[in-house]
């Protein structure tokens with residue numbers, strides 16, 4: 001069995017339609033996709049409102065329509081960048097390709113000889129976690145920027161109220 005397996009990491013605070021588009025494209029190129037849920041230890045912060053478990057739930061429901069076998073795995077941050085790639089690979093199934101746009105992620109993987117592909121950005125001004133959290137805080141429309149399943153999860157966990165409370169605006 002020679003599976004083509006790739007790794008894609010983000011904080012997914014929240015998982016939005018930009019991520020969904022990237023994963024739809026990657027799914028056409030690989031047999032399996034490992035989705036790393038980065039900074040898994042953080043939640044209840046203005047820039048990181050959702051827990052790792054909530055982000056697992058968002059991804060699981062949002063990808064029900066996508067034809068790829070995926071693993072969504074929470075990955076805590078560590079203090080030492082030089083050993084981060086070993087740390088990641090010790091917690092994931094083996095993979096041969098990384099898809100990333102984060103410059104540090106690209107640098108760390110390329111230094112260890114892993115191939116990194118940079119997916120194109122989709123409507124980056126709107127499909128952005130920062131923009132979606134801003135809209136939630138300001139009471140503006142945001143649900144059209146995430147898969148319907150993600151909007152449902154955020155409603156179930158009362159995510160907007162949490163964000164406003166931790167921001168001190170509620």
Ligand SMILES: Nc1ncnc2c1ncn2[C@@H]1O[C@H](COP(=O)(O)OP(=O)(O)OP(=O)(O)O)[C@@H](O)[C@H]1O
Nearest residue numbers: 010011012018100101102121122124127128129130
């Ligand atoms: N609109 C988009 N199109 C394609 N890729 C995206 C888009 N938004 C984010 N990405 C990529 O997805 C990966 C994970 O991103 P991340 O979870 O940090 O989302 P983000 O929208 O950049 O969040 P934040 O604004 O909170 O930093 C990164 O490699 C990032 O560059």
Ligand SMILES: NC(=O)c1ccc[n+]([C@@H]2O[C@H](COP(=O)(O)O)[C@@H](O)[C@H]2O)c1
Nearest residue numbers: 009010011038039077078080081084102
């Ligand atoms: N030393 C480390 O723990 C380390 C190094 C590089 C990236 N990361 C994580 O990878 C993720 C990258 O995702 P973003 O593209 O959403 O920033 C983040 O959660 C970031 O903290 C962690």
